[in-house]
Amino acid sequence: MERxxxxxxxxxxxxxxxxxxxxxxxxxxxxVAQRCQLEVVLVSxxxxxxQSRYASIVMVDAASQAADLAxxxxxxxxxxxxxxxxxxxxxxxxxxxxxxxxxxxxxxNDNIDELLMSRYLGQKARQAGKRTKGPRKRTKPDDDCFTxxxxxIILENNLWPHSREKG
Numbered sequence: 175m176e177r178x179x180x181x182x183x184x185x186x187x188x189x190x191x192x193x194x195x196x197x198x199x200x201x202x203x204x205x206v207a208q209r210c211q212l213e214v215v216l217v218s219x220x221x222x223x224x225q226s227r228y229a230s231i232v233m234v235d236a237a238s239q240a241a242d243l244a245x246x247x248x249x250x251x252x253x254x255x256x257x258x259x260x261x262x263x264x265x266x267x268x269x270x271x272x273x274x275x276x277x278x279x280x281x282x283n284d285n286i287d288e289l290l291m292s293r294y295l296g297q298k299a300r301q302a303g304k305r306t307k308g309p310r311k312r313t314k315p316d317d318d319c320f321t322x323x324x325x326x327i328i329l330e331n332n333l334w335p336h337s338r339e340k341g
Contacts, residue, residue, distance in 0.1 A: 189213040193257035199276045204228040260289045278319035
């Protein structure tokens with residue numbers, strides 16, 4: 175029996191899929207993925223100009239939810255999805271993928287319902303004419319937190335190159 179020494183050959187290497195419209199951590203994702211020898215796919219609509227020396231880029235039309243649908247169609251169980259969209263995170267979790275946001279928060283079955291409810295309440299408040307706060311300015315500690323979370327997900331799921339050498 176042949177050893178699975180080449181995970182790419184056997185299709186066992188998971189990928190990182192990024193909801194890339196206005197994603198502030200693209201460079202971090204690519205640097206970590208390159209170190210870990212993981213594929214990265216950036217998904218964006220045609221109104222955003224993306225460039226990458228490492229990642230594949232998938233452009234979708236400008237229709238509402240087009241990027242989300244493309245991401246849902248390409249992810250598999252165990253893939254990592256980076257998104258700020260709670261609805262997309264909920265769907266990829268249900269599909270068996272791992273998800274985190276650009277601040278480093280890892281979405282899970284334990285927190286996604288509360289996040290979806292807070293999104294719903296925010297939408298209702300805005301519809302009623304109330305003003306809600308936007309996101310605060312991104313900082314270096316935010317980048318560090320995201321990096322740690324992404325590396326932790328990779329390590330805990332045996333996607334780090336050294337952890338794949340065992341066996």
